[in-house]
Each structure stands twice: as C-alpha cells, then as structure tokens.
Amino acid sequence: MIPTATLPPRMVEEIVSRAERPDFDRWAEQVTRCGHCSHPVRLRGRVEHRSATGGRITYSTDAEPDRVLMIRCGNRRAAVCPSCSYEYAGDMWQLLYAGGAGGRKGVPDTIRSHPLVFATLTAPSFGPVHTTRADRSGPARCRPTRGTPRLCQHGRPTWCTAIHNEDDPRLGQPICPDCYDYPAHIAFNWHAPELWRRFTIALRRALAQQSGLTAAEFTRRCRVSFVKVAEFQRRGVVHFHALIRLDGPGEDYQPPQLSIDSTELAETIRQVAAHVRLTVAIPEGPDLVLRFGEQLDTQTVNGGPAGELTPEHAARYIAKYATKSAEDFGLGERRITPEALPLLHVPHHVDQLVRVAWQLGDHTAYQGLRRWVHMIGFRGHFASKSRRYSTTLGAIRGERRAYRQRQPAEQVRELLDENTDTTLVVSHWEFAGVGYLTPGDTALALSAAARARERRQAARDAA
Ligand SMILES: [Zn+2]
Ligand SMILES: [Zn+2]
Ligand SMILES: [Zn+2]
Structure with a gap:
C-alpha cells in the first residue's frame, strides 16, 4: 500500500474515500483494464443492441464508478505514459x-x-563533444591529445582526458561551445x-x-x-x-x-x-x-x-x-x-x-x-x-481491441441471457475528460501500476 504518512492530508482523504466506496473493486478493475495508463481518457456513453423487435441498452456507463469508462491514452512516449x-x-x-x-x-x-x-x-x-569511448583495455579517455596540446581560438583546450561515466552531465556537451x-x-x-x-x-x-x-x-x-x-x-x-x-x-x-x-x-x-x-x-x-x-x-x-x-x-x-x-x-x-x-x-x-x-x-x-x-x-x-x-500498427491495435472487448461483451450477454438475434449494435460515446478524477485516484492507480510491474518482473525472473 502507499505510505500515507508522506502524502498531503487532502490526498489521503481522497484515497480513503475511493477505497471505501462500494464500487471500488469495479474502479480498480477499470484501472487494470486500461493497463494502469497514466492519463486515461474518460468516456461516458452506452451501447445499444437493436433488432427487428426493438432496441435494448446492453451497456451503459451509468452503472460504472463516477459514471465513466476509462480507456488508454495510447501515448507512444515513455516519459508521458x-x-x-x-x-x-x-x-x-x-x-x-x-x-x-x-x-x-x-x-x-x-x-x-x-x-x-x-x-x-x-x-x-x-564540433567535438564529450563522449564515452572504449578501446581494447576497456573504457578510454574522452579526447586524448594527439601530438602537441593545442588551445582553440577561444583559448580553451581541444582535448579532454577524462573517462566519463554513463551519467556524466558533460556527455554530449561541446568541448568548446564557441567552436561548435x-x-x-x-x-x-x-x-x-x-x-x-x-x-x-x-x-x-x-x-x-x-x-x-x-x-x-x-x-x-x-x-x-x-x-x-x-x-x-x-x-x-x-x-x-x-x-x-x-x-x-x-x-x-x-x-x-x-x-x-x-x-x-x-x-x-x-x-x-x-x-x-x-x-x-x-x-x-x-x-x-x-x-x-x-x-x-x-x-x-x-x-x-x-x-x-x-x-x-x-x-x-x-x-x-x-x-x-x-x-x-x-x-x-x-x-x-x-x-x-x-x-x-x-x-x-x-x-x-x-x-x-x-x-x-x-x-x-x-x-x-x-x-x-x-x-x-x-x-x-x-x-x-x-x-x-x-x-500496420492500426491492424495490430484492432486485433488487441477485439480481444479485450470480447470479455465484457460476453459478461453482458450472460447477464441478459439473451438469444443472439441482435442485428445492430449502436454505441454512443462522449468525452468526459482526461486523467484520473483526483490526485488520490492517481496515487492509487500508480501504486497499482508499480505492483503490476513488480509481478511482471517476478514472473520474468522465475521463467
Ligand atoms: Zn496511457
Ligand atoms: Zn570529455
Ligand atoms: Zn573554441
């Protein structure tokens, strides 16, 4: 669980009130289903099955926590999600x-x-920049002097004898910014x-x-x-x-x-x-x-x-x-x-x-x-x-979406015990917002994400 002592009191309240709600399990399920996305898109809407004999709503976000369904943001960049x-x-x-x-x-x-x-x-x-190099004996000097050491026209050394670590902030920086x-x-x-x-x-x-x-x-x-x-x-x-x-x-x-x-x-x-x-x-x-x-x-x-x-x-x-x-x-x-x-x-x-x-x-x-x-x-x-x-990426995403949607659709069908004369499925969705509702929700989702990562890692280590 989250070490609440380090959190602002307001956030602790949000976490507690979320966890106390009767629909908390369903909320947590949604968070899992959208893969613990950092900024899920919140949707409001319903799915209607229409047939010759009439229409029937088979799914509605009205019954969901906060009356929304969360789906992935889909951002490509690791720094964003x-x-x-x-x-x-x-x-x-x-x-x-x-x-x-x-x-x-x-x-x-x-x-x-x-x-x-x-x-x-x-x-x-x-222009020369600080870099990591290696020779036969291992990590090597950044830019060793060749022949007589020479200063650039700005009076700076044109060499660097350091062996830079991977996290050295100088890496990628010019040896002389004015020459660059x-x-x-x-x-x-x-x-x-x-x-x-x-x-x-x-x-x-x-x-x-x-x-x-x-x-x-x-x-x-x-x-x-x-x-x-x-x-x-x-x-x-x-x-x-x-x-x-x-x-x-x-x-x-x-x-x-x-x-x-x-x-x-x-x-x-x-x-x-x-x-x-x-x-x-x-x-x-x-x-x-x-x-x-x-x-x-x-x-x-x-x-x-x-x-x-x-x-x-x-x-x-x-x-x-x-x-x-x-x-x-x-x-x-x-x-x-x-x-x-x-x-x-x-x-x-x-x-x-x-x-x-x-x-x-x-x-x-x-x-x-x-x-x-x-x-x-x-x-x-x-x-x-x-x-x-x-x-295409679109085709791969489509396959996965179809796979994911099978689950809830099957559940809905079981609940309604319907005979499959459905001819048309109509969905109505509207955009309700981006991200979790409160900072407390975000903290809960992120800690769940961290636990999921640990489980994945443990499974990989065991394999
Ligand atoms: Zn995301
Ligand atoms: Zn250097
Ligand atoms: Zn220079």
Missing part, C-alpha cells in the same frame, strides 16, 4: 518482427529469404527527413544500376521496403535506424526478381549513404552541404556470411527507440519560446540549440522551425515505414 508506451513498443515489435521473420500478421515466412539489412545512419560532427557549429546542427535536424528521402531515391537508383536495369525495369522487378526510427543522440542530433528489405513488385510479399543478396544490399546502402548530399541555405553564410556522418553501420539480417543479427534482435532494437523522444533534453513536449528557457534549467548546450533554432526560424528557408524548437528542430516522424513493409 510508461504503460501505453510499453504497449506501443510491443506492437511495434510485432510489426517489425513480422516484417523480418514472416509467418505472422499476414506476412508469409518466405520473407526470410528476401535481402534484409539493419542500417544506422548517423549525423556528421558539428550550432546553425549546421539545427539545419541537419530540420532537413534530416529530406536527407533520408534523398537516400531512399538514390538507393533505388544504385540498385537498378548495379543490376543493369533502367528505373522503370527496376520498379517492375523490385520494391525497396523499409521501416525506420529516429533517435536523438546525447548531443541533440537525430540519427536513423532502419530495416531495409527488397521485395517483388506485387502486394503479396514475393521475392525481388534481382540477384542481389543481403551482403550486396548492405554494401550498396553504405555507398549510397556516404554519397547522398543536400545543399541548404544558412542565413548570412554560404550554403551548407548536408550529409550523413562517417559512422555508418550496416548488418545483414537472416543470412549472409556475417548474418548474426536475427529478426528478433533487430525488431527489439528498433522498437526500443520508437518510444523515445527529445524529452531527455528537458524541453518538455510542447512548443516553447526562448523566454521560457531560464525556467527549464537545461544545460548550456541545449539552451544554445534552442536559441539558434529560434533565430533560424526567422528566415524563409526555415519557416515553421519555431514550432519545433522543443524537438531541437526535428519535425519528422519518430517511426515510419513504407507501405508494404509489414502489417
């Missing part, structure tokens, strides 16, 4: 795994024979979706060329399917993780009519990613040529000589990033202005990024950027896929 984001990651995993291993969700298991590569496309350097190219950093985040689009176009072109095909011939034989997630690195720049697969042209996941294997696909991805460029304007400066960073990584999945990465692993990796966002930078989840910065107590680096993004947003080439400064200028989707990569 741990429960819903856990569920989202699970759905995402299902989608990714189906696209890699097949044999489920309408994807045939022959998909395992298609060339499939897990690729990480990073951002280039905008803030406008280029923001320009990269802002234009990253376009750079990715160029990459996919160039990849198709390169694969066609490699097979000695024209673009039209290539399209008749092969489709490049992918799913990608954007991840924020500590320095506040996005990079992409993607699963890229070659399919046949139809809708039914046929193999591509090309003789390219996973290893060759990986090599082509590396070459294309290294060469793709995007020239963008920088106010009061020369144009900037954007590109991906040198640290390109590709791994074949499902085969190829070095195919150690399984579809399970690749799916887990990408699903994990799909629930993250820019929240680690302390900027919150809503639009902000530079005036709000002093209240947020963010590190100097993040403060600078926001200010520079705001300034850039004043120029026509960056119109709309000011709405995305809390995302450090990234306006793309955190997770996206091409149309035929796998099933």
